[in-house]
Amino acid sequence: MNSSLRKFASFSFLFITSIVFFSCGEKSNVLTEENKTLSYEVLDKVMHEEEQWVKVHAAEYKLQVGLSEGVYETFLEQLSLFEDQSPYRIGIWRVLAKSAPTENERQLYIDKIIGVFKDTEATDRIHAAETLAKLGVPVSSLAKATTDEILQGEKGSLWVYTLWASMQGQEKTNNPMLDALILGIREEIPRLQAAYALQMEGNIPEDKWESLATKALDEPGTSIAKVYLLTAAYYWAGPEHQKSDSYKIIEDLILALQQSDNKGDRMALALAIAHKGDWSHQSILLGFLHNDNPLGTEINAETSAANADVMATAAFSLLQMEQTTHQLSAIDWVIVLIYMVGMMVIGYVFSKKNKNEKDFLLGGGKMNPIAVGLSLFATLLSSLSYLSYPGEMIKYGPVIFSGVLAFPLIYYIVGWFLIPRFMKLKVTSAYEILEINLGVSIRLLATFFFLSLRFLWMGTIIFITVNTAIISIFGFEDTTSNILWISIILIGVTIIYTTMGGLKAVVFTDVIQSCVLLGGALLTIVLISIYFGSATSWIPTQWLDHWGEYKWGIDARERLSIGNAILMTLIWYVASSGSDQMSIQRFLATENIKTARKTFAVSLITSFVAQFLLGLVGLAVLAYFLDNPQFLATNESVSTQADILFPKFILVGLPVGISGLVAAGILAAAMSSLSSGLSATSSVISEDLIKRFSRKSKPKKVDQLKRIRTLSLFVGIFTLALSLLISRVEGNLYDVVVKVVNLFVSPLFVLFFMALFIPFATARGVFLGGLVSIGIAIAVAFFKFMDIEVLFITPASLFSGIAAGIIFSYIDHKFLGNQETMQKRSKKIIDQRK
Incomplete structure (x- = not known):
C-alpha cells in the first residue's frame, strides 16, 4: 500500500471512529421516552375509561400506530x-x-x-x-x-x-368530492363532511388546488365547515403551492386553532401537524397531550370527554410522526458522501498501477491472500445477504442459519478437490478449463450461464439495495424516476472506481467495505443491547409462533428444515466456489495452492462471522420492533414487514452519525459485489467471447486494457437496465434472491463437475445435462415443479443436471461411439503443453 492510500485509510479510520464514539446528539425528530410513554398511557387510558365515540377514536389511534394489544x-x-x-x-x-x-x-x-x-x-x-x-x-x-x-x-x-x-x-386518479364542493353543497354539515372526506382521500389534481384554497378561504368564519376545508387544502398542497400566499394564510389560520375552545378544531390541528410531519410544532402537540390549556371553564363529564379526545389525538399524532418522519441528519449525509468520494479516489490511485491486462484482471497474480479472502467474502456476502438474512431470521426463524454447520466440509471439498485442479492450469478465465477438457461448445455454454447468473445477480443487487434500503433510509419518494436516478448513481460510482483501478481497487475497497459491513451489524447489536439493558435480554427464550414448525430432516417440499439448510449451504458454496469466475479469479490471483486455500479459509471464516452477526441482527431488530410496534406501518406486523425492519431500525433506532455509517455499510455491500461482478463479467466477455470471435489482429497491451475498461462500462449499463425488470419477481426478499440469483448456480457447476470428475464425459452429453439442470431450476423457481420448494432449487437442479449429464455422456460414449471424452482431451492437452 503506498503512502497516499495509507493516509486515506488512516483518515477514514479516524473519521469513522470519531463518529462512533463522539456522536451523542439526538435526531431532532425524536420523541422523548417520557412523552412516548405518556402517549401510550393516554391512548390506553382513554380507550378503557372514556365513553363510546371517544373510546372508538382512541382504539383506532392505537391500531394505526401498531398498538393493537x-x-x-x-x-x-x-x-x-x-x-x-x-x-x-x-x-x-x-x-x-x-x-x-x-x-x-x-x-x-x-x-x-x-x-x-x-x-x-x-x-x-x-x-x-x-x-x-x-x-x-x-x-x-x-x-x-x-x-x-x-x-x-x-x-x-x-x-x-x-x-x-x-x-x-x-382507481383513484381524481376525487369527485372536490367537484361536489366546488360546484356547491348548500348545507354546512354536508360541506364539512365532504371536506373531511377530501382531506382523508386526497387525489387532488395540482391544477385544482387553487380552487380548493379559494373555497376554503371564502368560507365564512362562522361556518363549521371552514376548518375542514382549510385542513384539506393544507394537507394536499404540493411543493409549488406551499410557496403561494394562499398557503401561508391557510397555515396561519390552522395554527391559530391551538387556542380554539372547540375540540374538533384542536383535533384537526393535531392531525394536520402529524400529516405534515412538522416537528417544529411539536410543542403544540405536547401542550394538548399534557392538557396544559383544557377546554371548558369547569370540569364536568362533557369537558372531561372532550379533553380526553384531544389528548388521545395528540398522543396519536406524536407517535405517528415518530413512526413516519425519521430521516438522516446532515452528519449522516456527510458520512455517506465521504464514503462515495473515497471509493473513487481509491480507483484513481490504483489506476496508476495497472500497466497491462493481467494487472487489471488478476492484480498481477501476487496479491495478499488475506486481502483477497476478505474480498471474496465481501463479494459472496453482498447487500442481498446483508438485507435478506436479518429479514429471513425475523420472518422464519434461525433454521436457515444452521447451514453454517456445513462450513468445515465445504472447506475440505473446495480446498482439496477443486482449488488444486484450478491452480494446475494457469488461466485467466475459469472457463478455459472447460474448453481444455470438453471443448468450445461447453465453454460457450458456461459463458452464457455465468453471464446470465452475474447479470441477474447484479441487477438484483441494484433493485433490492435501492428499493428496500436506499428509498427507506434516505427518505426518497418511491417513484420510478427516483429509483432510476438512484440506481444510476450507485452503479456509476462503482463503474468509475472499478474501471479505473481493476482488481486491485476492487480487492482494496472490498477490505474496507467488509469492515464497514461487519461494523454496522455489530453496532446494531450493541445499541439494541444497550436499549434492553443487557446483551441477552433480546434473544427469544422460546420458538415464536410466526416462525412456524421447525423440522430436522431433508424434504424438498418443505420450505425450511435443518437438513435442507445444511444441504443448500453445502451445495451453494461448493457450486459457487467451483464454477464462478469471481471466486476462481481470486484463487488464480494468489501465488500457489497453499495461499489459495488460505484465501478461501479467510472467506469462509469471515462469512461465518457475518452470517452469525446478521442472524443476531435479525433477532435484535425483531425484539426492538416487538417492543416498539408503533414504528410498524398501519395494520402490519413484524412478520409482514420483516424485510424492511433492519433499514427502518437504521432510521428510528440509531443516533446521529451512526445511521449514516450503517447506511454506508449497505452501500458498501452493494458496491463491493457490483465491482466484483463488473470485473469478473468483463474478464469473461473479453477472454471467452471477444478474443475468440474477433477477426482483428491481436491488440496491443494498452489497447487490451482500454477495451476491458470499456467493457466494464457497458456491463454496468446493461445491468442497470436489467435491474428495472427484477420487480416483477414475486416473493419475500430472500425468495427473490433465491429465484433470480441462484437460477444458474447449479447448472454452471454441473459443467465443471463433469469436466473435472467424470472421465467418460462428452461434450454432447454435458451440454444436454446443463440444459436439463437449467430447465429444472426454472421449473422449480417459477412453476413449483413437483411441489418442490423454491429454496431447494440448487440441490434439485444440481442432482438432476449431473444425473442427466452422466446418462447422456454414457450413452454418447458407449452406444453412439463418441470417443472425444474428458479424459482423452485432458491428457492430450497436458501432453502438448509439456
Whole structure:
C-alpha cells in the first residue's frame, strides 16, 4: 500500500471512529421516552375509561400506530353491552373489523355495517356509510343498488358519505368530492363532511388546488365547515403551492386553532401537524397531550370527554410522526458522501498501477491472500445477504442459519478437490478449463450461464439495495424516476472506481467495505443491547409462533428444515466456489495452492462471522420492533414487514452519525459485489467471447486494457437496465434472491463437475445435462415443479443436471461411439503443453 492510500485509510479510520464514539446528539425528530410513554398511557387510558365515540377514536389511534394489544377484547365487551344501541354499534363494529384476528371475523362485522347501510329505516345509515368508506369497502359492487339510489338523491350527509364509500375499490386518479364542493353543497354539515372526506382521500389534481384554497378561504368564519376545508387544502398542497400566499394564510389560520375552545378544531390541528410531519410544532402537540390549556371553564363529564379526545389525538399524532418522519441528519449525509468520494479516489490511485491486462484482471497474480479472502467474502456476502438474512431470521426463524454447520466440509471439498485442479492450469478465465477438457461448445455454454447468473445477480443487487434500503433510509419518494436516478448513481460510482483501478481497487475497497459491513451489524447489536439493558435480554427464550414448525430432516417440499439448510449451504458454496469466475479469479490471483486455500479459509471464516452477526441482527431488530410496534406501518406486523425492519431500525433506532455509517455499510455491500461482478463479467466477455470471435489482429497491451475498461462500462449499463425488470419477481426478499440469483448456480457447476470428475464425459452429453439442470431450476423457481420448494432449487437442479449429464455422456460414449471424452482431451492437452 503506498503512502497516499495509507493516509486515506488512516483518515477514514479516524473519521469513522470519531463518529462512533463522539456522536451523542439526538435526531431532532425524536420523541422523548417520557412523552412516548405518556402517549401510550393516554391512548390506553382513554380507550378503557372514556365513553363510546371517544373510546372508538382512541382504539383506532392505537391500531394505526401498531398498538393493537387489548383493542379487540375491549370492544368485544362493548359489543355485549351496546350491540343494539344506535349509532354507537357502528363504531363498535368498525373497531372490531379493524382489529379482527381473522378475515372471516372482519367480514362478519363488515356485513353487519352493510346491512345497516341498506336498511332505509335505520337511524344510523349515515354512520354506516362513513364507516364503510373508512374501512375501504367497495360499496359500488357490494351494495350497488343502494349506492346508486342514494347518489341520485339529495346532496345531504348520507349522499356525501356514500359518494366517499363509492370511491373505494376504484382507481383513484381524481376525487369527485372536490367537484361536489366546488360546484356547491348548500348545507354546512354536508360541506364539512365532504371536506373531511377530501382531506382523508386526497387525489387532488395540482391544477385544482387553487380552487380548493379559494373555497376554503371564502368560507365564512362562522361556518363549521371552514376548518375542514382549510385542513384539506393544507394537507394536499404540493411543493409549488406551499410557496403561494394562499398557503401561508391557510397555515396561519390552522395554527391559530391551538387556542380554539372547540375540540374538533384542536383535533384537526393535531392531525394536520402529524400529516405534515412538522416537528417544529411539536410543542403544540405536547401542550394538548399534557392538557396544559383544557377546554371548558369547569370540569364536568362533557369537558372531561372532550379533553380526553384531544389528548388521545395528540398522543396519536406524536407517535405517528415518530413512526413516519425519521430521516438522516446532515452528519449522516456527510458520512455517506465521504464514503462515495473515497471509493473513487481509491480507483484513481490504483489506476496508476495497472500497466497491462493481467494487472487489471488478476492484480498481477501476487496479491495478499488475506486481502483477497476478505474480498471474496465481501463479494459472496453482498447487500442481498446483508438485507435478506436479518429479514429471513425475523420472518422464519434461525433454521436457515444452521447451514453454517456445513462450513468445515465445504472447506475440505473446495480446498482439496477443486482449488488444486484450478491452480494446475494457469488461466485467466475459469472457463478455459472447460474448453481444455470438453471443448468450445461447453465453454460457450458456461459463458452464457455465468453471464446470465452475474447479470441477474447484479441487477438484483441494484433493485433490492435501492428499493428496500436506499428509498427507506434516505427518505426518497418511491417513484420510478427516483429509483432510476438512484440506481444510476450507485452503479456509476462503482463503474468509475472499478474501471479505473481493476482488481486491485476492487480487492482494496472490498477490505474496507467488509469492515464497514461487519461494523454496522455489530453496532446494531450493541445499541439494541444497550436499549434492553443487557446483551441477552433480546434473544427469544422460546420458538415464536410466526416462525412456524421447525423440522430436522431433508424434504424438498418443505420450505425450511435443518437438513435442507445444511444441504443448500453445502451445495451453494461448493457450486459457487467451483464454477464462478469471481471466486476462481481470486484463487488464480494468489501465488500457489497453499495461499489459495488460505484465501478461501479467510472467506469462509469471515462469512461465518457475518452470517452469525446478521442472524443476531435479525433477532435484535425483531425484539426492538416487538417492543416498539408503533414504528410498524398501519395494520402490519413484524412478520409482514420483516424485510424492511433492519433499514427502518437504521432510521428510528440509531443516533446521529451512526445511521449514516450503517447506511454506508449497505452501500458498501452493494458496491463491493457490483465491482466484483463488473470485473469478473468483463474478464469473461473479453477472454471467452471477444478474443475468440474477433477477426482483428491481436491488440496491443494498452489497447487490451482500454477495451476491458470499456467493457466494464457497458456491463454496468446493461445491468442497470436489467435491474428495472427484477420487480416483477414475486416473493419475500430472500425468495427473490433465491429465484433470480441462484437460477444458474447449479447448472454452471454441473459443467465443471463433469469436466473435472467424470472421465467418460462428452461434450454432447454435458451440454444436454446443463440444459436439463437449467430447465429444472426454472421449473422449480417459477412453476413449483413437483411441489418442490423454491429454496431447494440448487440441490434439485444440481442432482438432476449431473444425473442427466452422466446418462447422456454414457450413452454418447458407449452406444453412439463418441470417443472425444474428458479424459482423452485432458491428457492430450497436458501432453502438448509439456
